[in-house]
Amino acid sequence: MSEALIKHFAKKLIAWHGVDGRQGLPWQSVRDPYAVWVSEIMLQQTQVATVLERYPRFMKRFPTIKKLAAAPLDDVLAEWAGLGYYTRARNLHACAKQVVEAFGGKFPSDTILLEQLKGIGRSTAGAIAAFAFHERAPILDANVKRILARLFGIEGTIQEKAVNDQLWLLAKKLLPNNAADMPVYTQALMDFGATWCTSRKPVCLTGIKRCPFAKDCQANLSDQVLVLPRKVIKAKSPEFDCDMLLLRHGDTVLLQKRPEKAIWGGLWSLPESEWRAKEKNLAGHAQRSEAYLTSKDLFKLVLPNEKTFTALKSCKPIERGLEIKHIFTHRRLWMQIWHVSTSDAVKLSGGDLQWVSLRQLGKYGLPQPIKLLLQALSLVRGDDLRS
Structure with missing residues (x-):
């Protein structure tokens, strides 16, 4: 040395x-x-x-x-x-x-x-x-x-x-x-x-x-500039699928506060299903996804509370939205967005669910892909999320 x-x-x-x-x-x-x-x-x-x-x-x-x-x-x-x-x-x-x-x-x-x-x-x-x-x-x-x-x-x-x-x-x-x-x-x-x-x-x-x-x-x-420091060979990041519900009532959207110790812990996001290993069979994945267009099984996945499911029976037909890919440090997530609107201000049980005015979204911590989704869909003006 x-x-x-x-x-x-x-x-x-x-x-x-x-x-x-x-x-x-x-x-x-x-x-x-x-x-x-x-x-x-x-x-x-x-x-x-x-x-x-x-x-x-x-x-x-x-x-x-x-x-x-x-x-x-x-x-x-x-x-x-x-x-x-x-x-x-x-x-x-x-x-x-x-x-x-x-x-x-x-x-x-x-x-x-x-x-x-x-x-x-x-x-x-x-x-x-x-x-x-x-x-x-x-x-x-x-x-x-x-x-x-x-x-x-x-x-x-x-x-x-x-x-x-x-x-x-x-x-x-x-x-x-x-x-x-x-x-x-x-x-x-x-x-x-x-x-x-x-x-x-x-x-x-x-x-x-x-x-x-x-x-x-x-x-x-010693001509080892790109060799040192030695690198650990990383395993390929696992990939997951999940479904997210974009539920709107008038000018409000339903948000759910994520658990503190989860990814995006403490942030407000769209209600989502459990993550599952990504479908390797793309045809099977598409067939599974399309099935939700005529079924309310989606609500059982993202809002499993029976009372909530019953209250949402009057909602309008589900519309399939974007599938968003988000890369985390050690995993990749594919989020299928589903659009639903309801004419009733459904009273939801549980303190982690909240109807939020589109004008007030800037006051909530939102994961970046969800924030960008709302902007891209013109749900709010860009400055609403920066306020």
């Missing part, structure tokens, strides 16, 4: 950032731990371009941690809609309550205490400590793991505990000696992985610019 690289890494990286790093991001040069924390959570698994639009809006609606903690979870989920991975939003809300209740609304500077908060892992704790408190705390997100694995020629997959432990030790060794350099160093590390030492098209293979670590990078010297 190159001791010279370890010794000069931070200085070279900071110098690189002054010329080629990203500048002017709204969360840069911010020392408010609340603002830092929100940006870090939002940037997890979300593209920077999207966060650039949504971060200022979120901060305007919830300008302080006390405002966020006091807000209803539905309001937080509605503001988060479209950013995906909604567990982050629920954890954000829960963490805000923790900080208010346990620390009087002020984030602790100690990384050990930060890690004990809901939704904050070791790397996020390090980022908050580095940016907000100038603590010499390392970060180790996916981009940083890739950088270190390439620079130091670390074999094995980053999912292996031994490899992960080795990367953490390296991340700590590489920290600048001067704590005042921690914000720019941490930002530079993030930027270098996101813009130069990328997964598929690192700068060193394009010939556009010269990497400051080209002469030291073990992956570059």
